[in-house]
Amino acid sequence: MSDKKMMVNGREIPFAAGETILEAASRYDISIPTLCHLKGTTPHGKCKICVVEIEGERELKTACNTPCNANMVIKTESIKVVADRKKTLEDLIASGNHNCAASSAGNSNWTVFQMAVQQYDKTDDLCPVWGDCKLQDLLYHYQVTQKKPSDRKQPFQKEIVNPLIIRDFSRCILCGRCVSACNEVQVNRAINFGEQDGREKIVTKNNTSLADSDCVFCGECIQACPVGALVEKKAAYQWRPWEVRKIRTTCPYCGVGCQQLLHVKGEKIVKVTGVENGKPNEGRLCVKGRFGYDFIYSDERLKTPLIRENDHFREASWDEALDLVVKRFKQIIASDGPDALAGVSCARSISEDSYQMQKLFRAVFKTNNIDHCART
Amino acid sequence: MTNSFGEFSRAKMFFVIGSNMTEAHPVAATFLKNAVLKGAKLIVVDPRAHRLVDYADLHVPIRVGSDIAFLNGLMNVLIKENLYDRKFVEFNTEEFNSLKQKVSEYPPERAADIAGITPQLIVDTARLLASVKPVMLCYTLGITEHTCGRNNVVSTANLQMLLGNMGVECGGVNPLRGQNNVQGACDMGALPNVFPGYQAVVDEKARKKFEAFWNVSDLPSQNGLMMPQMMDGLVSGKIKGFYIFGENLASTEPDIHKVEHELSCAEFLVCQDIFLNETTKFAHVVLPAAAWSENDGTFTSSERRVSRVRTASPPPGEAKPNWWIFKEIARRMGQTWSSNSAKEIWNNEISMLAPALAGIKYHRIEGDGLQWPCPTEEHPGTAYLHKEGQFTRGKGAFIPVEWTPPAEVPDEQYPLVLSTGRRLYHYHTRTQTGRCEGLNDLLGEETADISREDATALNILDGEKIKVSSRRGEVMVKARVTPEVPRGLVWMAFHFREANANFLTNAAFDPFTLTAEYKACAVRIEKL
Ligand code: SF4
Numbered sequence: 039m040s041d042k043k044m045m046v047n048g049r050e051i052p053f054a055a056g057e058t059i060l061e062a063a064s065r066y067d068i069s070i071p072t073l074c075h076l077k078g079t080t081p082h083g084k085c086k087i088c089v090v091e092i093e094g095e096r097e098l099k100t101a102c103n104t105p106c107n108a109n110m111v112i113k114t115e116s117i118k119v120v121a122d123r124k125k126t127l128e129d130l131i132a133s134g135n136h137n138c139a140a141s142s143a144g145n146s147n148w149t150v151f152q153m154a155v156q157q158y159d160k161t162d163d164l165c166p167v168w169g170d171c172k173l174q175d176l177l178y179h180y181q182v183t184q185k186k187p188s189d190r191k192q193p194f195q196k197e198i199v200n201p202l203i204i205r206d207f208s209r210c211i212l213c214g215r216c217v218s219a220c221n222e223v224q225v226n227r228a229i230n231f232g233e234q235d236g237r238e239k240i241v242t243k244n245n246t247s248l249a250d251s252d253c254v255f256c257g258e259c260i261q262a263c264p265v266g267a268l269v270e271k272k273a274a275y276q277w278r279p280w281e282v283r284k285i286r287t288t289c290p291y292c293g294v295g296c297q298q299l300l301h302v303k304g305e306k307i308v309k310v311t312g313v314e315n316g317k318p319n320e321g322r323l324c325v326k327g328r329f330g331y332d333f334i335y336s337d338e339r340l341k342t343p344l345i346r347e348n349d350h351f352r353e354a355s356w357d358e359a360l361d362l363v364v365k366r367f368k369q370i371i372a373s374d375g376p377d378a379l380a381g382v383s384c385a386r387s388i389s390e391d392s393y394q395m396q397k398l399f400r401a402v403f404k405t406n407n408i409d410h411c412a413r414t
Numbered sequence: 415m416t417n418s419f420g421e422f423s424r425a426k427m428f429f430v431i432g433s434n435m436t437e438a439h440p441v442a443a444t445f446l447k448n449a450v451l452k453g454a455k456l457i458v459v460d461p462r463a464h465r466l467v468d469y470a471d472l473h474v475p476i477r478v479g480s481d482i483a484f485l486n487g488l489m490n491v492l493i494k495e496n497l498y499d500r501k502f503v504e505f506n507t508e509e510f511n512s513l514k515q516k517v518s519e520y521p522p523e524r525a526a527d528i529a530g531i532t533p534q535l536i537v538d539t540a541r542l543l544a545s546v547k548p549v550m551l552c553y554t555l556g557i558t559e560h561t562c563g564r565n566n567v568v569s570t571a572n573l574q575m576l577l578g579n580m581g582v583e584c585g586g587v588n589p590l591r592g593q594n595n596v597q598g599a600c601d602m603g604a605l606p607n608v609f610p611g612y613q614a615v616v617d618e619k620a621r622k623k624f625e626a627f628w629n630v631s632d633l634p635s636q637n638g639l640m641m642p643q644m645m646d647g648l649v650s651g652k653i654k655g656f657y658i659f660g661e662n663l664a665s666t667e668p669d670i671h672k673v674e675h676e677l678s679c680a681e682f683l684v685c686q687d688i689f690l691n692e693t694t695k696f697a698h699v700v701l702p703a704a705a706w707s708e709n710d711g712t713f714t715s716s717e718r719r720v721s722r723v724r725t726a727s728p729p730p731g732e733a734k735p736n737w738w739i740f741k742e743i744a745r746r747m748g749q750t751w752s753s754n755s756a757k758e759i760w761n762n763e764i765s766m767l768a769p770a771l772a773g774i775k776y777h778r779i780e781g782d783g784l785q786w787p788c789p790t791e792e793h794p795g796t797a798y799l800h801k802e803g804q805f806t807r808g809k810g811a812f813i814p815v816e817w818t819p820p821a822e823v824p825d826e827q828y829p830l831v832l833s834t835g836r837r838l839y840h841y842h843t844r845t846q847t848g849r850c851e852g853l854n855d856l857l858g859e860e861t862a863d864i865s866r867e868d869a870t871a872l873n874i875l876d877g878e879k880i881k882v883s884s885r886r887g888e889v890m891v892k893a894r895v896t897p898e899v900p901r902g903l904v905w906m907a908f909h910f911r912e913a914n915a916n917f918l919t920n921a922a923f924d925p926f927t928l929t930a931e932y933k934a935c936a937v938r939i940e941k942l
């Protein structure tokens with residue numbers, strides 16, 4: 039780090055060459071709110087929430103893409119800054135179907151607005167991410183309520199045709215985090231800023247649905263979306279944040295070993311997200327890791343031991359089934375020796391299971407005929 | 415993997431051979447693509463122009479099964495043009511002369527002829543490879559699933575040693591492992607020749623150690639059978655009792671008709687699984703097991719990272735954790751095992767027995783896991799192996815290898831090559847992903863991917879049902895006509911029972927590893 043320094047809120051902080059104000063400040067736990075900025079991607083200063091006041095500058099500057107300069111004197115929560123952020127937030131909440139508790143107060147048209155939104159959503163529930171929304175958090179933080187009449191235009195039609203992701207353009211604040219996630223984080227290049235009917239919109243290449251685009255349903259855009267414009271179809275309206283426990287675990291599919299957060303309501307996983315800053319995936323998941331969890335609740339799961347009887351199975355107790363296994367294995371060992379037994383372990387199950395199985399074969403059966411499936 | 419996923423986004427060049435990373439290891443591929451966006455170079459060697467090729471500086475479309483010829487050709491150029499790392503070769507390797515001699519038999523013209531590419535492309539690839547250091551080499555099953563799989567692997571190591579790309583960050587030889595815990599299963603000794611921690615069963619000292627620890631005597635001293643030998647044994651009568659834990663062999667093994675015959679020969683077959691599947695049909699007893707998020711335990715990823723798995727919900731009905739089932743069988747046969755949870759098994763047994771895991775205890779892997787080798791509880795884990803050119807046996811030895819063709823090559827009757835793999839939206843035989851809402855909608859049936867040229871020649875339209883047959887079987891399947899696939903190649907997966915490519919694949923095995931040649935057999939396609 040260089041010895042260059044600047045003042046932030048009356049405190050002297052050093053910074054490295056090329057660092058932005060946001061980066062330097064966050065290292066010193068000076069929090070500057072952001073909406074559009076996605077860590078690790080190119081900042082574009084679009085949402086203007088991160089504005090700060092720099093002494094000697096007439097205009098406020100966006101902290102996410104303004105480089106630090108020696109001797110800058112910065113205020114991150116001045117009256118001017120706060121007023122500007124409030125204005126930004128007012129515009130944002132008025133721009134769409136933000137029917138969470140934050141917008142209810144003080145708006146005489148609330149009922150009309152709410153009815154329209156409910157019709158659009160086809161549910162009388164509030165916004166599906168109510169309680170889990172960065173915009174809502176900021177509205178509360180800056181005590182912004184919907185003062186001006188909603189300039190909500192007829193929203194673009196909601197996309198629900200694909201099986202996994204709901205794209206609700208009525209709640210999109212055009213922050214572009216999904217675009218950064220798709221192009222710079224996952225590098226799938228499926229979506230970008232575009233236009234429809236002369237209005238800005240996040241679009242796929244020919245403004246098709248995701249299913250007909252280059253989208254590979256990694257869901258990174260959902261995880262990046264700060265509002266309720268992108269939600270998991272399977273999870274929508276199934277949960278609120280205060281109802282879930284978050285359990286960290288490891289993806290059961292490929293050998294990358296992505297770290298997941300299971301959002302568990304009661305005894306059910308309702309959604310899966312990547313563990314931000316966790317190794318090795320740094321918050322990323324693929325389609326299988328993010329959406330491939332509900333097989334465990336399938337009705338077809340095996341629930342009791344089964345014993346063959348002629349050409350069908352009958353249910354049995356553990357005692358009966360295990361006694362039978364032991365009896366037959368013992369017979370085989372007695373008549374043909376332990377090497378007449380062989381076993382194949384599972385490359386999907388936990389290591390401790392494989393350890394137990396090889397121990398059973400070696401220490402109990404006395405054979406090394408133990409292998410597993412993939413010899414990669 | 416000798417190196418780590420964390421190094422991907424900082425790497426300067428990648429050499430990806432036989433790996434359809436964007437579909438089989440999607441998140442690893444994202445880090446690679448990040449590096450490419452920042453200017454890293456990418457060479458993709460693969461018969462198919464799969465999605466990663468969109469990001470490549472160079473795509474080398476070698477013929478299926480010509481890897482060794484191609485790699486030997488590259489090394490031929492590197493040596494002839496003096497582009498290799500002479501210092502690394504001199505100080506950290508041995509047997510350079512035998513390598514040099516062998517690859518001298520593979521001038522670009524000959525290698526190119528075998529690989530179906532131009533000699534110039536081999537020269538260009540070699541020069542590009544030598545222009546940047548280090549280069550990270552990644553491979554997947556496109557290297558291993560051949561009758562020459564072991565030799566393919568050896569070749570990739572030869573190349574990286576020649577280039578001096580071993581023992582450094584952002585270099586190395588990196589097999590991306592297909593299954594979440596195939597690394598763990600190996601580490602645990604679910605292999606016929608080693609105890610946990612790769613301690614040989616033929617080594618008396620190792621046996622004594624395990625006998626003392628497990629409090630048993632007479633541990634068997636001969637290597638056991640590998641899976642294909644077990645399957646043969648079922649037919650010959652050598653194997654009478656067979657215990658299959660969590661594998662759907664009747665769909666995943668090559669030549670399904672043969673596999674089903676083998677399974678039906680088992681005198682007593684136990685299947686332990688979470689669903690009934692094609693394999694349990696042959697079982698005498700089926701034991702219901704707890705699944706992924708119904709367990710506490712660990713998985714070990716491709717980068718040797720031991721990470722925690724945690725319980726979100728209890729298993730359904732009477733289903734039980736697998737470790738408990740094995741313990742119960744042991745108890746009924748007179749051995750009482752004291753560990754009573756995955757944590758106790760790991761902390762009190764595994765980490766006590768496997769030296770490379772000795773420093774890994776559950777309390778240390780609450781957050782990010784640890785990468786082995788991790789010999790002590792103070793050790794931070796190991797991100798990359800062979801640091802400063804230190805190989806396990808001192809110097810790295812070059813092992814010259816000869817190219818051999820696949821066991822079955824096209825002929826008049828079966829003029830095309832079938833190669834198999836995985837697709838993004840499903841996992842293996844779909845016992846899991848097939849039961850997840852939404853995934854079947856994204857990919858609902860198998861296709862045979864064929865080239866435009868072959869489609870035109872047979873007047874086959876995209877989406878049309880065709881017949882694909884080999885000497886072992888036939889399937890009816892939708893044709894997917896795509897520029898990804900070169901002429902002469904048919905590409906399929908095995909996610910769907912109907913039109914499962916393993917009705918066609920050849921049960922020919924690598925003589926060292928007994929890995930099957932899923933990547934190459936001869937087929938014919940017909941319009942219906
Ligand atoms: S799901 Fe993934 S690929 Fe599809 S738009 Fe979102 S980020 Fe892009």
Ligand code: SF4
Nearest residue numbers: 210211213214216263
């Ligand atoms: S969909 Fe979400 S992330 Fe994308 S621009 Fe709209 S609000 Fe931002």
Ligand code: SF4
Nearest residue numbers: 289291292296324327
């Ligand atoms: S999320 Fe995808 S890439 Fe990551 S471990 Fe799971 S299957 Fe592999």
